Amino acid sequence: MLDAALVATSGGLWCIVWLANKYLMAATNVAPGIDLVFLPAGFRLLIVIVFGVWGALGIFLTDPLLFLVEFKQGSFGELFVNALISGFAPFFTVLGFFRLFGIRRSLMELRPVHLPLLALAVSVVTPLLFNLVFLASGREPPSAFLHNFTAMMTGDFLGCLLVAALARLGLAAARAAFPRRP
Numbered sequence: 001m002l003d004a005a006l007v008a009t010s011g012g013l014w015c016i017v018w019l020a021n022k023y024l025m026a027a028t029n030v031a032p033g034i035d036l037v038f039l040p041a042g043f044r045l046l047i048v049i050v051f052g053v054w055g056a057l058g059i060f061l062t063d064p065l066l067f068l069v070e071f072k073q074g075s076f077g078e079l080f081v082n083a084l085i086s087g088f089a090p091f092f093t094v095l096g097f098f099r100l101f102g103i104r105r106s107l108m109e110l111r112p113v114h115l116p117l118l119a120l121a122v123s124v125v126t127p128l129l130f131n132l133v134f135l136a137s138g139r140e141p142p143s144a145f146l147h148n149f150t151a152m153m154t155g156d157f158l159g160c161l162l163v164a165a166l167a168r169l170g171l172a173a174a175r176a177a178f179p180r181r182p
Contacts (some may be wrong), residue, residue, distance in 0.1 A: 010058025042163020
């Protein structure tokens, strides 16, 4: 039951933040699906760190709706592949990053030096996979690949870094406000 609640919460958060970003950050839109500041990338990162595989599954299950909002159409294959990338590329990147650096999967385990590195890792892997799929499916011409990839990577990086830093500060403030009792 708890797992289903984590999946539903993750999917709901992903949709709310994604839709809010679409309308609040419309001025940073470069191309369909590409924003120069993409705050949902940061929330997606938090979701997969905090909720793990259940968070990735929640994103995977709700992402097809967001793809249809953005592109107005899509085959089952496109929806499935893009949902896989959206939910599981960040999840597996986070798992690999934490294993590489020997840290437990927790926001509190991340040191300030880890945040930009993790944000960069997720912000390279996920946009690269998306843009390869967009290229293969004909959604973007080969001449736009580098431009769209770098724009998406920049937007994801800024969104990840901003949200992760704010979450880390929020956790530190909460710890200071409510210290553990011996």
